[in-house]
Amino acid sequence: MRIMIILVVWLLFLLTTAAHVRCDDGDQQGSRCIEKEKEALLSFKRVADPGNLLSWATNSSNQNCCNWKGITCDNQTNHVVAIDYLGYYGAQLGGEIGCSLAELHYLNYLSLSDNNFTRIPKCIGSFKLLTHLDLSYNPISGAIPPEFGNLTKLQDLHLSYNDSIYVDSLEWLSRLTSLKTFALYEANFTKAGLESFRVPPFLSDLDLSDCLLPKVDLSSLSPSNYSSNFLKTLTLDGNSIHPTAITWFLNSSNNLFELTMSVNIIDGLFPDSIRGQKSLSEVYLTGNKAELENGVLKSLGNLSNMQILDLSYNNLSGTLHNVLENLAGSAKNSLETLYLDDNQLSGSILEDAENTFPSLKVLDLANNRLEGTFPSHLGRFPSLETLRLYDNQLTGPLPDLSSMLNLTYFYASNNRFNGTSTESIIGGLSHLEYLEVSSNSLVGVISEVDLIKYPKLESLSFSYNSALRLKFNSNWVPPFQLQTIELASCKLGPQFPSWLQTQSQLSRLDISDNDISSVVPNWFSNISSGLRHLNMSFNLLYSTLPHFPLIGAQITVVDLSFNKFHGSIPSSLSNASNLNLSHNNFTSCSSFLCEAKYAATEFLDMSNNQLFGSLPDCWGNFNSSLYFLKLDYNDFSREIPSSIGSLTNIQSLQLGNNNFSGALPSTLENCINLQALDFGWNSLEGTIPSWIGERFASLVFLNLKSNKFVGNIPLSLCHLSHIQILDLSLNGLSGVIPSCLANFTSMLHSYYTFTKIQIIGRGYTGDLSLSSHIIWKGVEYEYQSILGLLRLIDLSSNKLTGEIPAEVTRLVELTQLNLSRNELSGHIPEKIGNLGKLESLDLSHNKLSGKIPKSLAELSLLDHLDLSNNQLSGKIPTSTQLQSFNASAYTMNHGLFGPPLTDWHESGTSPDGFLASTHDQEDETWFNLSWFYKGIGVGFTIGFCGVCINFVIINYYWRNSYFMFMHSVRNILSKGLLRRTLAWIDRSLS
Template structure:
């Protein structure tokens, strides 16, 4: 096919490399697109297939999103290249100087690799960018580049896109270095250690569409030169040290914005009307500032709105003003000072997928109109003063996957409709409320549940034996896609990625882990947790619970559980945290517990356990306190030794070979008063004289005598058997 000009094998499952000489005679080949495949090996090996005249004709080479490794290569023989895309591979090393011989290059994208070295032309590891006189787009983002950059970039007068975000670039960016970039449309310097030193009266020679300076030093004043940028539709100046008020001129920019991020600054004051165009579907992030007062009604036109970690106090007009066709899918008002009752106007927010109102001072009942959130996937209301019962209207929210209403004043029995209608739930948090009654068997229908926290309530009755129906806790899932994206609690919540600039929000959950509270986000999908602690549960630990072989944390502490620890607990190999303390558990510690090699936290204290602590790689490494208040336990790490160890018993703890044996046979503790009475009678009447003295001083005779007494006592109380 000598006349072939374009080859596009994008987004397939092509592996390995291209056979050598397979395309070498395609003398008219101009574009080769192999992006989004699984090509591996080195780029040098792959390009050996392009021997011959194809090298001279090729203008566009796209190998992004593969698994190509090794350092960058000699491209001098591809002199006709105009566009080179190598993003999202595994390239390493520094950018070789001979890439600078591609004098016709207009687009260079090597972002998201492992490229290192200085980006300054002064030390020679970066090609002299002056040779790229035709360069229009340069993407170096998400590598390991360091040093200074702007000295090399400044003279590129044709540059339209510059993206060097997420590197280790340092230095100062001044107006002098940007003055010649009159064609610049996108500038992304974010997530570096740059200082933007530009006077407020400067008028840039360019009109930007995209400006991202997140984590650069801009403040403390609001950058006034931004008011000249009338075409901006994406602006990110987050975490830039601004501690100023928003100037009036800034609101002239907002109607055109599709993305605005001012988060992690110290911007002050109230927000007046914040004009937004409905048809732009803007994404607005004003979190982690010092805004206060009322939330502007106009912000309801945002498709995603994050106002968390401020001091807003009024939100009812914002929520309840009747605006038709609200587009909002993400709303985060958490960590503010909202103290109103939850308004009953959620029918206006039917497009919501994520709603976060946690850590406020909200009161009143959960309104029935929340049942109108038909698309809701994540609902967070924790740590407020919300009271009443869970309204049955929530059963209409059948797409819910994360429900957190913990740390409120909710009461009543746990509704059975949770298991009947919210069958997609992955996280259920009812912690620290006043729920009472037994655990409904309907909960066993939550086959996708991964985190179940019902702790710190007044729940009673038995632990259901059907918890082994929690499929996600029974079967190991190795595929990230199937385990996280399909469950909906993965850390990345993407707002409309189809438009090409979706903001990624992090989903998270607060977990009491190994006795401490932690915030889990990017590892949330890995957790499998059951916490039923601090209730009034009774009965035995169901043996079926040990079928949850993917569980990593089990907390049943501070209940009234009895019986023994299931012998089959050794099957739960990934278990990292186990708390059974403050119950009435008896019997021996099962040997299988010593086989749990990942166990990092254990608490069996305040029970009625007895016998030798099993010897293994784990159980002796814990402090003695995890076994405390179990008067029948002995062996390391406790001071109390077990009978048969050849040492004197150092405490009054009963021996495993005497009292423990009796408890095992008769399922109760033996009253030892007969023992001391036998001593008095034996010495006072039956053994006067030499025989009595011999019995007193001869240890073996004395043991034989007490053994006979013991047998008689057992026969008289329990029969010959």
């Protein structure tokens, strides 16, 4: 009976508990927050969350603060014990950390990283139970409050990636007796000094990066005051640091296991104090601006427990032999990984040396100045598994690595290896997985016999060995399954390599520029589904493309450009992030665009094909993914579809060299992220929309060349402060040139100069350089790698009137200005010489008058000039630059004279310079006396005829009188009276 009663009571208890749980459905494991703590949280929200980003107490059914985002309560006591709110773009808290949180007396975890908090409040010391505090990635500035010393239970403190924290005193740090991890970035220790820094007794990980660490007076410190037995990991990256500070930190522990000091600016030589850290196992000294002397290298070589040593990017000089000998102390037996890449090491790789490194598995010597041939035997590193030699100057045949039986990874690209010697490199290396020998000068033939001994091969790269031929039997079945095949610019064709169909694990395939002239076989779709990178460009592949079952989550790059593919583009290619189909013969893209419901394409290039008809109105399928679209040099016609405006993330839109007509679609103004807009060489009409200048604040490149636009140049274009290339030429634009062009900030300041105009996507790991055809100095070129260096304004071949605005002379970064073939009048701006970087200036075929400004002679970089067909007058300013141009640069200006003009009919001067000699000064007014010379010629003819008549008709008496008169005239001429008379007439007329 008693048992029955107990069971009934137990069942009632369970039912009551279940009912309680159901009543608290949605609560955090049954916790109910305490009212006082809820009010503290709401008060914090009001201060830190003015934008109402936190979903705290948004409705009456969400009153339990234990269920609020980022809040954790204790299941037993219901107290708030953790706040964890990681901010992200568009949803960040800000302002100050409200002291209302001090009411949360049981809080032990507080993480507010990646927000917009600007100051650490003093009340932070109220959290007596706090064990974890993370305020990293906030724009916090000011001093660290000493109240931090009250957090005696704190174990993890993260103050990394803040704004500009400075340290008044470090006394509080020694009071954090429970601290194990401390990260402090971008702090200034100048005021407090490191002498006050005391390592907490149990601190194991210390990270002080991007800080200013001043000189330390080591003589005033006793090792007993700052030495710790618990500090295992010390990170000092990106600091401006004094060598004495490095010594002080190295002496902070007797048992350092890992030391990371990368990208520091060291005020002096790297100290030799590292020799005392006998327990060091991993040392990373990468990219420091300090000299590592032989003494330091010897100290590193004597660390008997060291397994990893990274000395890359340090400008180490001398020979490889000397560096290895300095490191060949007691560390040579324990060292497993050695990075010496990206230095200035020279000399050869020695065959055998006195000291060996028996445990070394990874040796990186890439990007140095090593030269000579590779030794026939490399016994110095018997356990080597990875050898990186790329980017050196090694010569001779490929090395014989048969003695290195453990070698798995061999990288030797971008050297000067020649010959084949495939048997020596391959023979006996059954463990080889990665073989990378691209960009050398290898010659000969590689067949299946050379590769058959590598059953474990996963990556094969022979790219850019143009004299190397790979010849395999059509029925060959390789013994390996490759993940990477890179055979670019080898000789693999003419047939498509059939052995590829056996490689079912491929993720990267590059067979570009291989003279393959065949169709892509149907079986290729069986291996394409796993590809992340596919490059078959620059071949002679033809026919239609097979259906590629690409997996959108994996594929990154597909490059099929420069082939002879035709027909329709398959829709499955829309899963590629970067898709290049340019320079083919495709005629249709409708299925590709309109059947791609969930397109992942970010970069799409279908330029230089034979696509025709209307551009499909299906761009909504790419609305948020597409960043780059290039469709120029096709045969599209009719209007640009309105759905193009759904590409709200588009940064580069190039539809030039087609037959588009009508006005620009108004929906295009939604594409506010545009950096490049190219609609040149079409038949677009109407006025240039004002929203181009109002909406496209990031526009760098604008080309509306050769269309049918009319009306004025919109003043709103002056808002394009980042514009570098503006081409509105060959249209019907009228009105004046806006003087506000001086608002083009990128043409005013040199700090806007970039070599490339880059379009950066989201999922694609690389970036894309914008390319375009530009009329440069009268000739069309295609620019890509240096397009960003150009600063160009081309308004030529329009109907523009008025004067050239003087404000244009403020654009000091301008490299080309073309205002030719308009109806411009007035003078050339006097300060045109301010454009010191101008290389091309064309003002021809206008109605410009007045003199050529003297300042034009100051343009030392100018090598293309055309001022012809204007109404300019006066003498051409004298300078080496202006006289170096052909006379055609100045012709058809009937008032212009002086070198290089030589034809007096054009320059207004006589061949002997008779009258021109009276106008040597540029400031004198020049008058055209060609009529006067013509009159002299006519008079001479008439006079000569009269003399002849006298001889024939008139009698002797009159002839005698006539000759006496001529004798008198001669006497007058001998006295210079006539010459002076003519000079007087000349001056009077001037």
